Amino acid sequence: MNTHKIRALITDIEGTTTDIAFVHKVLFPYARAELPTFLRAQAEQPQVAAELRAAAALAERPEATLEELIDLLIRWIDEDRKATPLKNLQGQIWKAGYENGDFHGHVYPDAHQGLSRWHGEGAQLGVYSSGSIPAQKLLFGYSDFGDMRPLFQAWFDTTTGPKREVASYRSITRELDLSPADILFLSDVTAELDAARDAGLQTIHLVRDESITRTDHEAVASFDDIHLEIAA
Structure with missing residues (x-):
């Protein structure tokens, strides 16, 4: 060696x-399940709103509604897209999960x-x-x-x-x-x-x-x- x-x-x-399984069997499903509720509650918060605008711009859909963006982001999760706005939103959702002790x-x-x-x-x-x-x-x-x-x-x-x-x-x-x-x-x-x-x-x-x-x-x-x- x-x-x-x-x-x-x-x-x-x-x-x-x-372990890849932690990411794909714990983190991704958690973010996917929590994302709709999180975005509906936090969409007006500056950090969240900025990421939603970035996602809309990346998808070339500047007029997309919140519900359309939720559908888009869930699809990106399912496709394992390496999109920065999605990664940033997932991080905000995971923060609550870590702090609540839902996982380590x-x-x-x-x-x-x-x-x-x-x-x-x-x-x-x-x-x-x-x-x-x-x-x-x-x-x-x-x-x-x-x-x-x-x-x-x-x-x-x-x-x-x-x-x-x-x-x-x-x-x-x-x-x-x-x-x-x-x-x-x-x-x-x-x-x-x-x-x-x-x-x-x-x-x-x-x-x-x-x-x-x-x-x-x-x-x-x-x-x-x-x-x-x-x-x-």
């Missing part, structure tokens, strides 16, 4: 730090242990997920292991750019003010890893499901298999 000399590590969430953010034990260890060794840690930054912070803030947010120094979502585009990883590199070769990106999605590598980052493929086809990226089954040397 290779030892990666790095200064910063950026991790994906779904399928990497967190799932994190694999090996991910918690690895991230905690690397943080202690001085690595800069960040998250890059298609879920909104507020949703990321909720998952790690209300995780199975308590509040993990202090482990991370950087948060990136679709406002940085699509995860399968090289330009997004170049933006992350500029934000961190590091050489791309000093950054390691972890993900379970080959196209994301390809884009990161094309931007000059080091990459590791998390293959937690043995049915996943392995690629030419270094592959590991858990964070326990990742060996890092943290550069000063």
Whole structure:
């Protein structure tokens, strides 16, 4: 197994730090069930109204009614659309769920242990997920292991750019003010890893499901298999 000399590590969430089933069987159904009631009650609130306008603009339906937007957003949930307005609204709904104790953010034990260890060794840690930054912070803030947010120094979502585009990883590199070769990106999605590598980052493929086809990226089954040397 290779030892990666790095200064910063950026991790994906779904399928990497967190079981995909938690996202698809807990978070998404919760948001889908709560979204109509939430929007009917909160549509006039500035944060919610702004996201509804953004969703209408993205769908090129500026005159859409609230009920039409509810139908649109539910369809986007069913399609797993990576639309920023939807992600932001889901995050607002999940906030209530976390605060009410309806669920906790799932994190694999090996991910918690690895991230905690690397943080202690001085690595800069960040998250890059298609879920909104507020949703990321909720998952790690209300995780199975308590509040993990202090482990991370950087948060990136679709406002940085699509995860399968090289330009997004170049933006992350500029934000961190590091050489791309000093950054390691972890993900379970080959196209994301390809884009990161094309931007000059080091990459590791998390293959937690043995049915996943392995690629030419270094592959590991858990964070326990990742060996890092943290550069000063």
